[in-house]
Amino acid sequence: xxxxxxxxxxxxxxxxLDGKEEKLVARVLRSGWLTQGPKVIEFEKxxxxxxxxxxxxxxxSCTTALFLALKxxxxxxxxxxIVPSFSFIATANSVAHTGATPVFxxxxxxxxxxxxxxxxxxxxxxxxFDNTKKALVNNTTNNRLRAIMPVHQVGLPADMAAxxxxxxxxxxxxxxxxxxxxxxxxKGKRVGAHSPLVCFxxxxxxxxxxxxxxxxxxxxxxxxxxxxxLRQHYMTVSDLARHKTGSIIFESYPEIGYNxxxxxxxxAIGIAQMDKLDMVLMKRAAIANxxxxxxxxxxxxxxxxxxxxxxxxxxxYLLKVKNESPVRREEIMTRLAGAGIAxxxxxxxIHQEPAYASAKTIINLSVTEECALSTMTIPLYPQxxxxxxxxxxxxxxxxxxxxxxxxx
Ligand SMILES: *Cc1c(COP(=O)(O)O)cnc(C)c1O
Numbered sequence: 001x002x003x004x005x006x007x008x009x010x011x012x013x014x015x016x017l018d019g020k021e022e023k024l025v026a027r028v029l030r031s032g033w034l035t036q037g038p039k040v041i042e043f044e045k046x047x048x049x050x051x052x053x054x055x056x057x058x059x060x061s062c063t064t065a066l067f068l069a070l071k072x073x074x075x076x077x078x079x080x081x082i083v084p085s086f087s088f089i090a091t092a093n094s095v096a097h098t099g100a101t102p103v104f105x106x107x108x109x110x111x112x113x114x115x116x117x118x119x120x121x122x123x124x125x126x127x128x129f130d131n132t133k134k135a136l137v138n139n140t141t142n143n144r145l146r147a148i149m150p151v152h153q154v155g156l157p158a159d160m161a162a163x164x165x166x167x168x169x170x171x172x173x174x175x176x177x178x179x180x181x182x183x184x185x186x187k188g189k190r191v192g193a194h195s196p197l198v199c200f201x202x203x204x205x206x207x208x209x210x211x212x213x214x215x216x217x218x219x220x221x222x223x224x225x226x227x228x229x230l231r232q233h234y235m236t237v238s239d240l241a242r243h244k245t246g247s248i249i250f251e252s253y254p255e256i257g258y259n260x261x262x263x264x265x266x267x268a269i270g271i272a273q274m275d276k277l278d279m280v281l282m283k284r285a286a287i288a289n290x291x292x293x294x295x296x297x298x299x300x301x302x303x304x305x306x307x308x309x310x311x312x313x314x315x316x317y318l319l320k321v322k323n324e325s326p327v328r329r330e331e332i333m334t335r336l337a338g339a340g341i342a343x344x345x346x347x348x349x350i351h352q353e354p355a356y357a358s359a360k361t362i363i364n365l366s367v368t369e370e371c372a373l374s375t376m377t378i379p380l381y382p383q384x385x386x387x388x389x390x391x392x393x394x395x396x397x398x399x400x401x402x403x404x405x406x407x408x
Contacts, residue, residue, distance in 0.1 A: 083149045178191050207280060
C-alpha cells in the first residue's frame with residue numbers, strides 16, 4: 001500500500017546559485033557564441049588554478065571525462081581496471097564503455113574508500129605476471145591488468161599514497177574518479193594534483209555545478225592534447241581557432257573522436273560557481289560539524305571518519321546504522337520522510353546491480369555489501385539554516401527514543 005508522506009520540506013541537496021550565474025549565462029546567450037568557446041577556456045583556467053594543475057579539459061560529464069582519460073591511456077578490450085564496487089555505477093560504466101572490464105575491489109570499513117589491502121588481494125588472487133606480455137594477466141580471462149580507478153567517495157580522498165605504491169610496483173596507471181572531490185585535500189594538496197589523470201563532476205548533486213559537466217585535470221601536455229582532440233572528433237583545429245583567424249583553414253581528422261563538448265552556457269555557470277567554491281565548502285563544513293557533534297558517540301550510528309592529513313568536502317554526509325541498532329536504516333528513512341526530510345540510501349554496491357550481474361568478482365566484497373545496506377545520506381546544502389539542521393538531528397534522534405519506549 002502506498003504510504004502517505006508529508007511534502008518534503010528539507011531536500012537532500014540544492015545547488016547554490018544566485019544572480020551571478022544568471023548574469024553570466026545571459027551574456028553568453030547574447031554573445032552569439034553558445035558552444036565550447038571562450039567561456040569554456042575561462043572555466044578550465046579556474047579549475048587549473050584551483051587544483052594547481054597545468055591543464056584542465058572540460059567535457060560533458062564526469063562519466064565522459066573518465067572514459068576519455070581511459071581512452072587517452074589506450075585502455076581497451078582485453079584490459080582490466082580495478083574499481084571499488086561501493087560507488088555510483090558511472091565509475092564502472094566508464095570502464096565498460098572502453099571495452100575493458102571493471103574488476104571490483106572492496107572498501108575500508110571506516111573511510112568507505114577502496115582498500116589498498118583489497119587491491120593487493122585482487123591482484124594476488126586473480127593475476128600472475130606474464131613474461132612475454134610483461135604484464136599482470138588474469139588467470140581465467142587472460143586480460144591484462146592496466147589501471148586502478150580509486151574513488152574519493154562522497155568527497156573523502158582515497159589513500160593515494162598506498163595506491164601509488166601498488167601502482168608503481170605493478171606498473172599500473174591511476175585514474176582518479178574525483179566526481180565528488182573538488183576542494184578536498186590529501187596530505188596538504190588539493191585533489192587533482194596527485195595523479196596524471198583526475199576527473200571531476202559538475203552535476204548539480206556535487207559541490208558546485210555546471211548543470212551537467214566534467215573536467216579532467218592533468219600535468220601532462222600529451223594527455224591534455226590527446227583528450228582535447230578526443231572530445232571534439234579528433235579535429236586538428238578548434239571551432240574557436242577557425243573563427244578567430246581571418247584566413248581560411250582546413251582541419252583534418254587523424255583519428256576517430258567523440259563529441260563531448262561542454263557548452264559556453266554551462267561554462268558560464270561554472271565560472272560563477274568556481275568563485276563560490278570556498279564559501280560553499282565552508283558552509284558545508286559547518287553543517288557537517290553540527291552533525292558530527294550531534295551524532296558522535298551515538299550507540300547506534302557511525303559518523304564519517306576523517307583520517308589525519310585528509311580534508312573532507314562533505315559532498316554528502318553519510319551516516320552508518322550499526323549492525324546492533326534496534327532501528328533499521330529503512331525505518332529511519334521512512335520516519336524522516338514522514339517528517340518532510342529527504343534521505344537517500346548511502347552508496348550502491350555496483351556488483352549487485354543487474355547490469356553487472358555477469359561481471360566476475362575475484363574476491364569477497366563483504367564490507368561493500370554491509371555498507372550498502374547500512375549507510376544513508378542526510379540533507380546537506382549551503383542554504384540550510386540552523387533550524388533545518390536541528391530538525392534533521394532531532395528527528396533522527398527521535399527514531400531511537402520511540403523505539404526504546406515501544407520496546408520497554
Ligand atoms: C556523480 C558521480 C559520477 C558521475 O558524474 P557525472 O558528471 O554525472 O557523469 C561518477 N562517479 C562518482 C563516484 C559519482 O559520484
